[in-house]
Amino acid sequence: MKASTDFVPFAQPSIGPEEEEAVLEVMRSGWLTTGKVTLAFEQEFAARLGVERALAVNSATSGLHLALEALGVGPGDVVVTSPYTFASTAAVARQLGAEVVFCDIEEEGYNLDPEALGAVLARTRNVKALIAVHVGGLPCRLDLIAPLCERYGVALVEDAAHAFPSKLPQGYAGTIGDVGVFSFYATKTITTGEGGMVVARDGRVRERISLMRSHGIDRAVWDRYTARTAAWSYSVVEAGYKYNLPDLLAAIGRVQLSKAERFLAEREAIAARYDEAFAELAGIRLPPRGPGHAWHLYALSVDAKALGFSRDEFIERLRAEGVGASVHFIPLHLMPYWAGRYGLVPDSFPRALAAFNAEVSLPASQGLDAASVERVAASVRKIVGAGA
Numbered sequence: 444m445k446a447s448t449d450f451v452p453f454a455q456p457s458i459g460p461e462e463e464e465a466v467l468e469v470m471r472s473g474w475l476t477t478g479k480v481t482l483a484f485e486q487e488f489a490a491r492l493g494v495e496r497a498l499a500v501n502s503a504t505s506g507l508h509l510a511l512e513a514l515g516v517g518p519g520d521v522v523v524t525s526p527y528t529f530a531s532t533a534a535v536a537r538q539l540g541a542e543v544v545f546c547d548i549e550e551e552g553y554n555l556d557p558e559a560l561g562a563v564l565a566r567t568r569n570v571k572a573l574i575a576v577h578v579g580g581l582p583c584r585l586d587l588i589a590p591l592c593e594r595y596g597v598a599l600v601e602d603a604a605h606a607f608p609s610k611l612p613q614g615y616a617g618t619i620g621d622v623g624v625f626s627f628y629a630t631k632t633i634t635t636g637e638g639g640m641v642v643a644r645d646g647r648v649r650e651r652i653s654l655m656r657s658h659g660i661d662r663a664v665w666d667r668y669t670a671r672t673a674a675w676s677y678s679v680v681e682a683g684y685k686y687n688l689p690d691l692l693a694a695i696g697r698v699q700l701s702k703a704e705r706f707l708a709e710r711e712a713i714a715a716r717y718d719e720a721f722a723e724l725a726g727i728r729l730p731p732r733g734p735g736h737a738w739h740l741y742a743l744s745v746d747a748k749a750l751g752f753s754r755d756e757f758i759e760r761l762r763a764e765g766v767g768a769s770v771h772f773i774p775l776h777l778m779p780y781w782a783g784r785y786g787l788v789p790d791s792f793p794r795a796l797a798a799f800n801a802e803v804s805l806p807a808s809q810g811l812d813a814a815s816v817e818r819v820a821a822s823v824r825k826i827v828g829a830g831a
């Protein structure tokens with residue numbers, strides 16, 4: 444990201460001449476859509492995570508939809524997830540005709556609370572899948588959550604949209620549950636503009652995802668019934684979707700993937716600098732942390748009572764200092780659709796509500812230059828009355 448004298452935006456992609464060159468190469472190749480570049484991206488991504496196969500898709504939303512579909516989620520099923528997430532995590536369950544049951548988050552964090560989850564799973568019937576979100580790149584307590592899923596016979600889907608590359612003791616985020624889904628949306632830890640990747644433990648689930656992401660077309664089946672293997676021939680065996688990632692975007696992803704370690708180191712350095720600048724500031728709580736954090740978000744918590752002004756006002760004051768910020772997340776149970784469908788009120792999930800009312804995501808992406816980091820740090824200190 445370039446140094447900005449007038450405004451530090453919340454997030455900007457870190458794209459260099461290597462990505463530009465890679466896209467041009469695809470443009471000149473005569474093959475723009477899904478092809479060998481996407482295949483190479485999948486192979487490199489799988490190798491990076493140490494898994495057999497990764498499936499590129501056009502968004503994490505598509506990936507989550509495919510994950511639930513491949514796990515057999517449908518009408519009559521329940522999908523459990525946290526309200527502290529983006530719209531698509533829960534929407535994909537409804538798209539398949541399943542109902543959603545929300546479960547509150549940890550007291551001091553943004554991830555699903557394992558204890559609350561135990562209670563939800565004990566009292567809810569027909570739960571087919573759980574979607575655990577690694578919010579901001581901080582891994583969920585899968586050491587507690589995965590055994591709960593096993594006990595209740597619930598498939599575990601990791602929404603790892605923020606979590607490449609987050610690491611748990613058991614392995615990389617996304618590779619521990621039945622299915623893991625990553626996002627390459629423009630603001631994420633690596634980007635293709637729009638895009639995502641899906642990994643799955645079970646080969647049959649992978650096959651189903653692979654089939655359904657491209658129209659339910661199975662060339663192998665066609666080949667089985669015909670003597671010919673002409674390039675134009677194919678067989679539709681399911682009513683599938685069109686969720687493929689084109690080579691044009693995969694080309695960006697391959698370069699970004701090669702920079703992932705550097706990007707992580709940059710985000711870690713930014714987080715460390717903020718930690719130092721904000722340590723012991725009254726009215727500010729530093730982001731929750733733990734080993735293997737990908738630091739996709741630097742998610743502060745502000746104490747409106749101690750500060751004498753609200754989170755919204757905090758963001759307004761940051762803006763006045765020339766610093767952009769965001770909020771992750773507006774909990775889904777506050778959204779008209781979910782509140783209306785399930786009769787939810789703000790206090791239905793008090794921890795998610797409290798976290799939302801206090802959360803501020805500061806600019807902390809890879810590529811943010813040192814001057815901007817210092818400007819953000821000084822602005823926050825000024826706003827809370829600690830001076831620059």
Ligand SMILES: Cc1ncc(COP(=O)(O)O)c(C=O)c1O
Binds near residue numbers: 502503531
């Ligand atoms: C937690 C979470 N899950 C899923 C998504 C969906 O990702 P995509 O934009 O790649 O569909 C997002 C997007 O920001 C997200 O934050």
